[in-house]
Amino acid sequence: xxxxxxxxxxxxxxxxxxxxxxxxTFGMAASTHWLATxxxxxxxxxxxxxxxxAVACAFVLHVVEPHLNGPGGDLTGLVAPVGEAPIVLAGQxxxxxxxxxxxxxxxxxxxxxGAGPLAAATPGSVVTWLTLLAERGTWELRDVLSPAxxxxxxxxxxxxxxxxxxxxxxxxxxxxxxxxKAQWMPGGEVPEAGDMIRNEAWAGVLRRLxxxxxxxxSREDRIHAAIGMWRHGFxxxxxxxxxxxxxxxxTGGDHAGxxxxxxxxxxxPAEEEPxxxxxxxxxxxxxxxxxxxxxxxxALGILEARAATHGDGVLDPSTELGVHTIVExxxxxxxxxxxxxxxxxxxxxxxxxxxxxxxxxxxxxLITDEASREVRPGSPGGRSPWMPxxxxxxxxxxxxAASSAGAxxxxxxxxxxxxxxxxxxDVVDQWGTLVSVTPSGGWLQSSPTIPSLGFCxxxxxxxxxxxxxxxxxxxxxxxxxxxxxxxxxAVAGEAFEALGTPGGDQQDQWQLLYLLRxxxxxxxxxxxxxxxxxxxxxxxxxxxxxxxxxxxxxxxSRLGDDVIEGLRARGHAVSVxxxxxxxxxxxxxxxxxxxxxxxxxxxxxxxxxAAGR
Numbered sequence: 025x026x027x028x029x030x031x032x033x034x035x036x037x038x039x040x041x042x043x044x045x046x047x048x049t050f051g052m053a054a055s056t057h058w059l060a061t062x063x064x065x066x067x068x069x070x071x072x073x074x075x076x077x078a079v080a081c082a083f084v085l086h087v088v089e090p091h092l093n094g095p096g097g098d099l100t101g102l103v104a105p106v107g108e109a110p111i112v113l114a115g116q117x118x119x120x121x122x123x124x125x126x127x128x129x130x131x132x133x134x135x136x137x138g139a140g141p142l143a144a145a146t147p148g149s150v151v152t153w154l155t156l157l158a159e160r161g162t163w164e165l166r167d168v169l170s171p172a173x174x175x176x177x178x179x180x181x182x183x184x185x186x187x188x189x190x191x192x193x194x195x196x197x198x199x200x201x202x203x204x205k206a207q208w209m210p211g212g213e214v215p216e217a218g219d220m221i222r223n224e225a226w227a228g229v230l231r232r233l234x235x236x237x238x239x240x241x242s243r244e245d246r247i248h249a250a251i252g253m254w255r256h257g258f259x260x261x262x263x264x265x266x267x268x269x270x271x272x273x274x275t276g277g278d279h280a281g282x283x284x285x286x287x288x289x290x291x292x293p294a295e296e297e298p299x300x301x302x303x304x305x306x307x308x309x310x311x312x313x314x315x316x317x318x319x320x321x322x323a324l325g326i327l328e329a330r331a332a333t334h335g336d337g338v339l340d341p342s343t344e345l346g347v348h349t350i351v352e353x354x355x356x357x358x359x360x361x362x363x364x365x366x367x368x369x370x371x372x373x374x375x376x377x378x379x380x381x382x383x384x385x386x387x388x389x390l391i392t393d394e395a396s397r398e399v400r401p402g403s404p405g406g407r408s409p410w411m412p413x414x415x416x417x418x419x420x421x422x423x424x425a426a427s428s429a430g431a432x433x434x435x436x437x438x439x440x441x442x443x444x445x446x447x448x449x450d451v452v453d454q455w456g457t458l459v460s461v462t463p464s465g466g467w468l469q470s471s472p473t474i475p476s477l478g479f480c481x482x483x484x485x486x487x488x489x490x491x492x493x494x495x496x497x498x499x500x501x502x503x504x505x506x507x508x509x510x511x512x513x514a515v516a517g518e519a520f521e522a523l524g525t526p527g528g529d530q531q532d533q534w535q536l537l538y539l540l541r542x543x544x545x546x547x548x549x550x551x552x553x554x555x556x557x558x559x560x561x562x563x564x565x566x567x568x569x570x571x572x573x574x575x576x577x578x579x580x581s582r583l584g585d586d587v588i589e590g591l592r593a594r595g596h597a598v599s600v601x602x603x604x605x606x607x608x609x610x611x612x613x614x615x616x617x618x619x620x621x622x623x624x625x626x627x628x629x630x631x632x633x634a635a636g637r
Contacts, residue, residue, distance in 0.1 A: 141281025
């Protein structure tokens with residue numbers, strides 16, 4: 025994509041950058057941790073493809089960002105093999121067979137807990153990555169897993185963000201989760217930043233997966249042998265055995281889990297057709313309604329309709345008018361997300377109506393000059409929306425239950441404090457294959473560590489409701505609606521950029537700002553990543569506690585005092601956080617017109633990096 029001349033309607037792109045935008049002709053990688061990025065680039069340097077590199081990168085992320093993802097988690101990905109249209113990589117596990125509304129209600133629960141084995145969907149990450157490697161990669165399993173194995177067995181210098189998370193949940197580990205204490209607090213003490221952290225149990229699992237197929241014939245057979253060992257062997261058995269002992273959940277009660285070896289065996293990843301919306305000549309590619317991805321496409325449609333009557337100034341994320349309009353569009357799109365999105369295997373999601381031009385245009389008419397203070401899902405095709413419980417908890421989410429150890433997806437609260445995030449990676453190789461994946465779940469604070477495996481289960485099932493009328497109700501064999509939402513950009517079906525960010529409910533909000541600056545404002549990728557970010561919490565939170573703050577707007581201070589005061593005058597409840605606080609965007613891409621590849625990464629958090637040549 026070439027730069028766009030936006031004229032006077034858009035704030036000019038800043039000339040300074042926090043980091044150089046990388047440009048080259050061989051290959052590029054970016055992720056949320058420098059060791060993972062370096063691993064991906066090392067695979068490219070040795071002739072591996074973007075898929076080989078992405079898988080190696082992902083297994084390193086399991087080890088070096090254990091507070092953000094783990095082998096017991098899940099993923100959503102977009103893959104564009106050279107010469108092919110993008111596909112969705114669906115690595116989200118379903119609710120276990122015994123995870124019924126009746127069972128959870130019988131335990132005295134009103135909601136799925138935010139932490140503990142009852143919050144677990146079937147792990148999807150490892151099997152999905154290995155299946156991708158077998159079917160579309162080129163490298164041997166041993167070579168792909170060797171960097172992660174070395175970091176797990178020999179250790180790596182632990183990042184201060186990991187230490188901060190361990191310190192926050194140390195009382196929980198001390199009192200209730202001794203297996204997690206044994207893994208993450210060596211000698212009973214919280215580690216210091218820079219200490220060498222090892223995970224011998226996980227290293228042992230990796231060794232057994234590698235050895236599973238060493239004596240078989242083809243590369244694909246060797247990888248499938250490892251997949252079989254995971255799904256039908258010691259991993260599935262250890263998970264079932266461990267969750268039978270009741271443990272402390274975020275609700276304050278002790279419960280056994282319900283996941284079984286049969287649930288682990290039943291999971292199989294899928295390749296799905298993506299959803300595509302064309303915005304200003306660029307195809308924006310997202311996963312389906314089992315993720316929140318379509319909400320980004322809906323927001324683009326609402327904003328395009330608003331710009332048609334009010335000009336492109338309403339699309340500028342750096343001005344009072346632009347921020348107001350974008351936030352109001354996001355509120356409408358996210359209200360529809362909460363009312364309508366779910367696994368299409370369970371319900372008929374009205375996507376054709378939600379994404380058709382008349383519907384976003386009608387939603388755009390609801391935007392006024394003042395901040396809205398209600399959750400307003402629409403009625404696509406004349407249907408009546410399901411309304412989740414809507415109670416404004418603006419006062420409750422700062423320093424209260426929302427920050428309790430182990431509860432919810434780690435993300436950024438309205439005070440600007442990070443409860444973690446998730447992970448993200450992007451890779452493009454010398455042949456032009458693009459990969460964008462957001463792995464998450466199974467972080468060290470989500471559930472007790474399974475000692476023989478060195479990892480814990482995820483908490484994605486907490487996104488499901490104990491209400492049989494909800495489209496995203498708890499139901500065996502059905503996927504929770506995921507927040508994981510990478511993006512690709514294409515022209516005429518040919519992908520040219522892969523991008524994404526961690527951030528729970530904020531992922532598509534931050535990506536929307538990036539896309540507006542790139543596609544409408546003509547910013548280069550690093551400029552768009554560096555520009556001031558903001559988001560709203562005026563939707564039902566996907567993770568526990570399920571709060572909603574109907575007028576909230578969290579902004580980086582660099583947005584400027586005049587803009588911030590203007591937004592407050594419009595009725596937004598603005599929380600100002602540090603100048604470099606929101607988002608951990610990264611991207612890679614191909615500029616075919618100019619003959620080179622590029623990558624950009626986020627300086628926020630001092631953890632993510634891009635590499636390439």
